[in-house]
Amino acid sequence: MKNINKNTVLMNLMRGRTFFVLLVLVIFFAAKSPAFLTVSSIISVMRHVALYGILGIGMTYVIITGGIDLSVGSVVGLTGMIAGGLIFQGLTILPLGITIYFNVPTIVVISLALGAIIGLINGFIITKFDVAPFIATLGMMNVARGLAMLRSNGATYQNIAGYEELGNTGFHKIGGSLGIIPNVVLIFAAIALIASVILKFTPLGWHIFSVGGNANASRLSGVKVQKVTTLVYMFSGVCAAVVGLITSAQLTAANPSSGDGWEMNAISAVVLGGTSMSGGVGTIGGTIIGAFVIGVINDGMIMIGVSEFWQKVIKGIIIVLAVIIDQFQAKLHARMALMQQSQEMNA
Amino acid sequence: MQRRCRRRKKRRQLPPESAEESATEGTEEALKGGGSNIIYVITASFATPMFETEANAVKETAEALGYEVKQVSHDDDLTVQAEVIDTAIADGAAGIVLDNAGAEGSVAAVQKARDAGIPTVIIDRELASDGVAIAQLVSNNYQGAQAVAEIFVEAMGEKGKYAELLGKETETACTVRSQGFHDVIDQYDELEMVAQETANWEQTTAYEKMGTILQANPDITGVVCGNDPMALGAAAACKEAGIKAVIISVDGSNEARDAILAGEMTATAMQEASIMASKAVNIIDKYLKEGATGYDDEKVLIDCTAITADNADKLNNFVLSE
Structure with a gap:
């Protein structure tokens, strides 16, 4: 009895483990750098967090189904280049010899559709040809990065302001802010809310969990496994496209190497948030906290002036530590369930 | 700090x-x-x-x-x-x-x-x-870095706080350029480097990191960059924070030229x-x-x-x- 009480306390402490890590980090950096807890600094951190967070939300869905999406970083670069290119050069239809310039809302829709199509291709390859998600999206990571480079022959589109006479100005507004809250943070909040509601309260959410839990069993119980799997990759692609649009709008420049390695930040955020890499378990809330941990480590270490090389070492250690705690918690959980069972039987 | x-x-x-x-x-x-x-x-x-x-x-x-x-x-x-x-x-x-x-x-x-x-x-x-x-x-990176560093010192009025954005630190060009900058700038005691970060030669990374550096050091008046894309990223971050900074780099690209003409950058060394x-x-x-x-x-x-x-x-x- 006593044992159970002790375990319950430990259990409750561990449930918020990542949040606890976040708290420790914030206190540490605030003590080291007086500028860390100012309003403008918090907003700056949140802007960075939002980028990893949006990628992480798409990635959470994918990882819950037991998959992985390595292509998101490249899709960030590609959508930026496509959007930037459409504003700068328009779309030339060669046989007709005409160039069409779209307005910004249309370009946004095209870019998001591009993200969805890339996700669709990922999902198609994974479900129809039975290719491991790691391999399929690794391939797409290279293809998308290559296409991004090809779009401008590697060059950066600078100053994508659009042309007044063509009516395609205003792209930079996507990267602007509402009052003091940057748009990217609002978009992050909106996507997080929608994704969380879908995952918790809709049949689709239940299907996503069941695909990751046991694909065969869910197929037998009537879940359209292939359709659900394809959908999550499409969602991840759209999330990456959103980030691609935002980063290029913030900078008013589109760079084909933008987003390089960001898939790893997204995966780290998801894992820190307690989503299991083997699928079936995970929450959007956890990923958000995970994204905050990554963002706070990144920005905090820059602000207190830790060298780049140590930044990498420390980030790596924190990620692995968090997962070790996660495993420990899972074991504890199983043991407690067992003890409760035996106690009930005794009674 | x-x-x-x-x-x-x-x-x-x-x-x-x-x-x-x-x-x-x-x-x-x-x-x-x-x-x-x-x-x-x-x-x-x-x-x-x-x-x-x-x-x-x-x-x-x-x-x-x-x-x-x-x-x-x-x-x-x-x-x-x-x-x-x-x-x-x-x-x-x-x-x-x-x-x-x-x-x-x-x-x-x-x-x-x-x-x-x-x-x-x-x-x-x-x-x-x-x-x-x-x-x-x-390419005489050392001479180029020194040449723009002279311009930097003059534009800064020989005093103030600045940040440095480095390229990939495993590369010789990054090391030599940084050395060239410092061999000139370090002669002036009132010029103080308050942050030094790697931005991998990249515009997006430079923009993100510069934003964070400016949070910790809002009184920065200069940025020394290893190449043009990083300088452009730093310029975007400074502009956003409403900070007018002296920004120099090495490369000499058309993009840097445009930024210099627009008053967002100060100088670049053309290779x-x-x-x-x-x-x-x-x-x-x-x-x-x-x-x-x-x-x-x-x-x-x-x-x-x-x-x-x-x-x-x-x-x-x-x-x-x-």
């Missing part, structure tokens, strides 16, 4: 002694080329305008001389570079123009090309060993990318035909030109018109 400064040993290649180093061994028999009519131009990613200019200048010059040109990127990765050079050897390349991925790490790959009878001309970034390439047209690349082709051509490069020394330093608001309008694609 502690001051952090990762300084390194002075590189042996710095002027002026390098100019006097011994020339290629004349006794050795000249390389014949791999048999085909193809010149390989191998550079870092074309995402940096300078490398694109190099590749295109090689293409233009070599095609005019009747060669076929293959443009390849090694993405600043030594392994990729070794693989690309293997491909060039297998392809029987007549010659290789290489902007290498690392001074020490590239020696073996270039030696391999030499062993296969293919002459290599190094451009922009130097190679650590002599006698491996037939010629090295090295003679176009001239180095076309010279390299001429050297290979001459060498294949006559068995000599026509230069006394293997290593030739090509000086950079400082670009400021005064001459920026004359700059186009790494060429300064009269």
